[in-house]
Amino acid sequence: MADVDVDYCVVGAGFAGLTAALRLTQSGHSVALLEARDRLGGRTFTEVRDDGSWIDRGGAWIGPGQDRIYALMDEFGVPSYKQYTDGEAMMVVGGKQYRYEGTIPLTMSPWAAANLGAVFLELGSMCKTIPLDAPWQAKKAADWDKISLAKWLDDNVLSTPAHELLETAIAGCYTSAASEVSMLFVLYQMASGGGPSFVLGVKDAAEDARPVGGMGAVYRPMAAEIGDSVYLSQPVRRIDQDAGGVSIRSENMSVRARRVIVAVPLAIASQIRYEPMLPVDRSFLHQRMPSGAIFKIAAVYDEPFWRADGLSGQSAAPGSAATITIDAGTNAATPGVMCVIVEGPIARDLGRLGEAERRRSVLGELAARFGHRAASPVDYVEQNWSAERYSGGAMLSHAPTGVLTEFGHALREPCGRIHWAGTESSPVMCGWVDGAVRSGERAAREVTEHDGLFPA
Ligand SMILES: Cc1cc2nc3c(=O)[nH]c(=O)nc-3n(C[C@H](O)[C@H](O)[C@H](O)COP(=O)(O)OP(=O)(O)OC[C@H]3O[C@@H](n4cnc5c(N)ncnc54)[C@H](O)[C@@H]3O)c2cc1C
The missing domain is CATH 1.10.405.10 (Guanine Nucleotide Dissociation Inhibitor, domain 1)
Structure with missing residues (x-):
């Protein structure tokens, strides 16, 4: 078992944990960032294809007001490009297709x-x-x-x-x-x-733009700057606090630190054993803020053929196996990428089907909306976030009735030497990558302020 002694430990290498570890490293502190998976990014996950194009299997879009993710992109020289929005969107209700421009059909x-x-x-x-x-x-x-x-x-x-x-x-x-x-x-x-x-819109809203190269183009250089202090495949199982510090144990590592930042989704944070037990309100918050179900699918074509038909690629068909679609390509002529998002009860239904049947249902829906070419993609990539052990669903944890008023105050309150980050803890852009970045920056400030060690 490797033993590491550092100023601060960070649990989870999604955008929140990466940002916290990055800011602490940059201000001269020693850090250990422990990530359960064998990859970085958490609820963002960029796959780079052989032709250099990329698919964001998780969080992808950014928009105005999301200044902290834009600032990180500037820091690492990652430009953005605008979401394709030319042409008409489509709405399918009661078996009828309506084409429209703007947010309201x-x-x-x-x-x-x-x-x-x-x-x-x-x-x-x-x-x-x-x-x-x-x-x-x-x-x-x-x-x-x-x-x-x-x-x-x-x-x-x-x-x-x-x-x-x-x-x-x-x-x-x-x-x-x-x-x-x-x-x-x-x-x-x-x-x-x-x-x-902002939430429901695309242009000048939550899906206004994307980083060139996808989210991975941002999280990879962040991790590179943190360097050897990033430890993959280290699911943290236990956190013990005492008067002098905190001990963090993963499968085969043990870290001693002054403080720890836990940057994992709320319901997943309850899988860690805390000694002594967390205060009741925090512990109950973990039990009461679940994540929902989502499939994100990319159907890849030689070209974005729907654009020539005057369609933006955006469509919504309540209840269908391709509930929402959006063009996920770039301005390049090839490939065309149609992103399909299926959420909530329909995503759970879809998860019960076999892979081939699910694919048939999704492509059948796309063909009914965008024509027969949609039925034959050159590639088909699906990501079922409910089946991800270290996400437990996505896009964000939500509060059922009664939870915010009873337990909301525990969202950011440190529990002794344990501090909390993660998009759900950000009062600005809660649920987005930008909120995760903000929470990481806040948690990094918080630990050093508690120790009277202000970042440089
Ligand atoms: C399909 C999908 C689409 C989305 N679309 C967008 C979008 O377009 N724009 C946008 O801004 N946001 C989007 N989001 C949301 C966005 O991805 C999240 O808000 C953001 O990535 C959350 O970051 P985080 O660091 O708070 O949490 P996470 O990314 O969940 O990071 C937590 C990390 O902790 C790790 N972990 C868990 N348990 C342990 C443990 N015990 N020990 C060690 N590590 C552990 C996990 O593996 C993970 O890497 C989307 C999400 C999904 C899934």
């Missing part, structure tokens, strides 16, 4: 479009009442934390197609059924990104 009935517009405005003004540092202190926090997103949609969206579209779009962000997620959490998470237009 105005080609649906005027009643449905008006309903959608009104709900966007209402959600926007509700978000403005949420204090990001303490959403449980919002004036209506208790009322909103009592009800699920499903209940709020039932009470506020009367048009059936508008309801279907909104339920798919909003519950999809939490990769769960709308009945599983607290309305207060929905408002908090949306507010942390600036409101519903």
